[in-house]
Amino acid sequence: MHASLTTGAAVRQACRSGAWRTQTSGLAAGYAQANLVILPAADAADFLLFCERNPKPCPLLDVTAPGDPTPRIAAPDADLRTDLPGYRVWRRGELVAEVSEIRDLWRDDLVAFLIGCSFTFEAALLREGVPVRHVELGRNVPMYRTNIPCTPAGRFHGPLVVSMRPMKPAEAIRAVEITSRFPAVHGAPVHWGDPLALGITALDQPDFGEAVPIYPGEQPVFWACGVTPQAAVMAAKPEFCITHQPGMMLVTDLRDADLAT
């Protein structure tokens, strides 16, 4: 199954038919994957502004028209109601269901936001010979809430959430060079070295994902993370919201290479 899912369209079709129901990491190499946030139009303008004001954690790949379940730029033949492996349904900031499609929940006023995902720059790092610890270990990347507030917009506010990858200094310098070419998927790191400078007190206790070891001679390197907009949605407690389940992304038609500047 996995071996046949070599394009965004193939992964989406497998999700739509019910054949693929797990994480999308590693599928359709070369195709960009996206975080999904769906909100009622009443909240969409503020959320759009929140993303525009916080482009490092919330880089927008596409925003749909109200009621339109198709992201016309990122995947023009996709149906966002069926084409991800799994969804989370939120009401007033509370998780109320995890479902495999959202056809029955769709509304004419819903707007979908597709937000860039670090899979794209991790692929570029690995291709350039920069090791990525959590990929080596087959784990989810460790993520941490910081003490850095995002710039608020309307009801949306919250801390910057960062992902962490341990690297030797020369690897970290190379990683800055590589990831700075990908502003649409979080771009260059926001910090390296002392975690306390971000208000992070325990690297072995991430707020999301899984901890990874840091070996002698390595320093933690921190990138803005796509969990930031989800945290802002949870804090804002909108009447209704749908997101992807962790790791179960939309695989788009956008090529990683096309997202490089």
Added chain:
Amino acid sequence: MHASLTTGAAVRQACRSGAWRTQTSGLAAGYAQANLVILPAADAADFLLFCERNPKPCPLLDVTAPGDPTPRIAAPDADLRTDLPGYRVWRRGELVAEVSEIRDLWRDDLVAFLIGCSFTFEAALLREGVPVRHVELGRNVPMYRTNIPCTPAGRFHGPLVVSMRPMKPAEAIRAVEITSRFPAVHGAPVHWGDPLALGITALDQPDFGEAVPIYPGEQPVFWACGVTPQAAVMAAKPEFCITHQPGMMLVTDLRDADLAT
């Protein structure tokens, strides 16, 4: 005087006439300055190979034809025998004279190498709001011999020499982004953080230049340095060599902006 020296040509004319006899730092903003190494043709092929094999410390801006005192690419109306404020003359690796022009020393077999200088990327850093400590303090940049050997070529060999600028992590990340655009003037840093990883035991005792303070929350960031080729020349002890005096560079016609990728 200083205020009128706004182009490479103006600085070179002032050197040629004897009107300018001190350091060139801060002159002709926007024009790239270059390190100078002059060697007999018998040694030039090996030195050229040394530069090609060690492009981060030895980025070549121009190489002259034997006996031609004009760098046709970097400054087509310059005369390298008169257009720098001061020269050092070396015989068998020993400094034998410091002079203000080298017309009487010129030979038909001499080849001149112009090597990129960090002034270009420091100007870019300052323009982008990244502070540069030694510039703030009006000092020469601190430089250190490392335990990293350059790739040898013929008789030329020696350690990588690095310059150091203290920065906060976010500034250092920005500095990687900015300086990686300037491969012709040493490019991105080679290391940041622990100096011992480069074999540097005392940051307050640089091998060249002047020490600068490192403030809380800052880390040392290290770039490959144009003193590296001079150290290789001294180690190789060629029969004859001429270099610029420290800080008294050739100001070229190349624009800093044109050296950015």
